Amino acid sequence: MTDARTGNLADRGQRDEFEKLLNKVLMDEAVDFHALIARHKITRPLYQAYTGDQMPTRIHFDNEASEARTLIEIETEDRVGLLYAISEVLSEFDLDISAAKILTEKGAAIDSFYVRELDGGKVIAPERQKAIERKLQQAIGRLDAA
Secondary structure, eight states, X not given: OBOTTTOSBOOHHHHHHHHHHHHHHHTTOOOOHHHHHHHTOOSSOSXXXXXXXXXXXXXXXXXXXXXXXXXXEEEEEOOTTHHHHHHHHHHHTTOEEEEEEEEEETTEEEEEEXXXXXXXXXXXXXXXXXXXXHHHXXXXXXXXXX
């Protein structure tokens, strides 16, 4: 576990705070994640690109990478609350996440999610993929606006 502000390993107090929060969630206690994210929001990016450019958000659906799942790849700037925003959208669309690969490097988040529909099938319909992509873009954009 690392500190979102510095990238260094979290200290004992941060790990204890995280453990308490995780236990609340696992015990099905109410947690206001939106308030937590807002409280920990960083006013400036963690890392700046060498050229000062911002990294655009890219979302790609791949139905060839797995026999039974759709791979959704998301590349964007890392932000506090990013994984929560993504998982909230995937949950809103009733997608089952069977595996995820989360990579953060030098301010870039490159996250991959293997998902399936509730009926067990892949996300095939182009209009559904576009709706999911649109909602993901909106949710990620709101993290910057908040």
